[in-house]
Amino acid sequence: xxxxxxxxxxxxxxxxxxxxxxxxxxxxxxxxxxxxxxxxxxxxxxxxxxxxxxxxxxxxxxxxxxxxxxxxxxxxxxxxxxxxxxxxxxxxxxxxxxxxxxxxxxxxxxxxxxxxxxxxxxxxxxxxxxxxxxxxxxxxxxxxxxxxxxxxxxxxxxxxxxxxxxxxxxxxxxxxxxxxxxxxxxxxxxxxxxxxxxxxxxxxxxxxxxxxxxxxxxxxxxxxxxxxxxxxxxxxxxxxxxxxxxxxxxxxxxxxxxxxxxxxxxxxxxxxxxxxxxxxxxxxxxxxxxxxxxxxxxxxxxxxxxxxxxxxxxxxxxxxxxxxxxxxxxxxxxxxxxxxxxxxxxxxxxxxxxxxxxxxxxxxxxxxxxxxxxxxxxxxxxxxxxxxxxxxxxxxxxxxxx
Numbered sequence: 001x002x003x004x005x006x007x008x009x010x011x012x013x014x015x016x017x018x019x020x021x022x023x024x025x026x027x028x029x030x031x032x033x034x035x036x037x038x039x040x041x042x043x044x045x046x047x048x049x050x051x052x053x054x055x056x057x058x059x060x061x062x063x064x065x066x067x068x069x070x071x072x073x074x075x076x077x078x079x080x081x082x083x084x085x086x087x088x089x090x091x092x093x094x095x096x097x098x099x100x101x102x103x104x105x106x107x108x109x110x111x112x113x114x115x116x117x118x119x120x121x122x123x124x125x126x127x128x129x130x131x132x133x134x135x136x137x138x139x140x141x142x143x144x145x146x147x148x149x150x151x152x153x154x155x156x157x158x159x160x161x162x163x164x165x166x167x168x169x170x171x172x173x174x175x176x177x178x179x180x181x182x183x184x185x186x187x188x189x190x191x192x193x194x195x196x197x198x199x200x201x202x203x204x205x206x207x208x209x210x211x212x213x214x215x216x217x218x219x220x221x222x223x224x225x226x227x228x229x230x231x232x233x234x235x236x237x238x239x240x241x242x243x244x245x246x247x248x249x250x251x252x253x254x255x256x257x258x259x260x261x262x263x264x265x266x267x268x269x270x271x272x273x274x275x276x277x278x279x280x281x282x283x284x285x286x287x288x289x290x291x292x293x294x295x296x297x298x299x300x301x302x303x304x305x306x307x308x309x310x311x312x313x314x315x316x317x318x319x320x321x322x323x324x325x326x327x328x329x330x331x332x333x334x335x336x337x338x339x340x341x342x343x344x345x346x347x348x349x350x351x352x353x354x355x356x357x358x359x360x361x362x363x364x365x366x367x368x369x370x371x372x373x374x375x376x377x378x379x380x381x382x383x384x385x386x387x388x389x390x391x392x393x394x395x396x397x398x399x400x401x402x
Contacts, residue, residue: 089233
């Protein structure tokens with residue numbers, strides 16, 4: 001029995017089919033309550049896979065999973081359907097399920113390995129840093145992980161995939177074979193999101209500087225961490241790639257890594273430390289370094305959307321603490337470990353479902369009657385950005401620095 005079968009058997013065998021997970025799974029209502037598109041349905045599909053069934057549609061149920069781990073919070077048997085989805089995506093990526101690999105997922109993996117970015121963008125992701133000064137030593141680096149920068153391009157990619165439909169099956173292999181397709185992808189982005197995301201990164205830079213933190217930035221040498229690669233099940237490719245990123249950090253003399261988004265923070269402290277034996281860096285989230293800042297009070301009611309990869313994957317609550325210090329915090333119905341996903345992780349492949357999930361979460365946040373909605377994740381920000389009440393936490397704090 002290979003490792004995937006062993007881990008799947010261990011996880012699924014504990015399920016008692018009670019259905020508690022369906023009450024909290026964001027994707028099942030987003031897909032009109034199709035049982036296969038919810039947490040319990042995914043467990044039962046994985047059991048079919050273990051029993052030798054290979055003709056069912058495994059790809060859509062498992063690739064539509066948000067990895068939000070909401071199911072795990074309510075399961076009396078401590079089963080994590082998110083982990084089952086991760087294992088099944090790995091089985092699909094490794095060919096244990098025939099003809100169900102997503103061509104866009106394969107293209108993105110190829111581009112990451114070739115160009116250290118999901119879209120082959122190297123210059124574009126550094127544009128935010130023009131004119132900024134950094135420390136000459138790479139002992140402590142600000143590691144963007146390209147996440148903020150990619151949001152504007154990801155928005156357009158999702159729109160393109162939605163418009164071309166099944167044609168992506170023919171177009172994506174062609175793009176992968178053309179060499180670096182950045183000359184195409186670099187032309188398609190949401191201008192407003194690009195400007196806003198770059199400004200948010202500059203806010204983070206200035207907040208850290210104001211707090212007296214010395215750090216450098218790798219610029220065009222900065223690699224993407226491979227988050228999408230591991231999220232889409234390409235574990236073997238990720239292991240190899242993560243080692244090259246680690247080797248680069250060692251070559252540069254890096255000791256401390258300051259991350260700026262929940263997904264990069266999560267992948268470094270959970271996946272890199274699991275798969276790379278010599279990943280020995282001190283990893284932190286940028287807000288961990290801002291306690292010395294003198295912040296003024298905001299005379300407004302604020303609500304906070306807590307990103308799944310902070311509160312559930314890494315148990316990190318520092319953003320919430322900052323808001324409580326500076327404003328009247330009122331939390332939505334789903335908060336803390338029971339936060340509700342923004343729907344962003346599946347936007348490119350399942351845009352309609354993603355939209356339904358984000359609409360529901362936005363309504364929840366609005367129902368608090370807060371004047372400002374704050375989040376600390378670029379994916380959450382873009383997916384929830386429906387009016388000017390939505391802010392990245394860096395935008396809030398930069399206004400409050402005395």
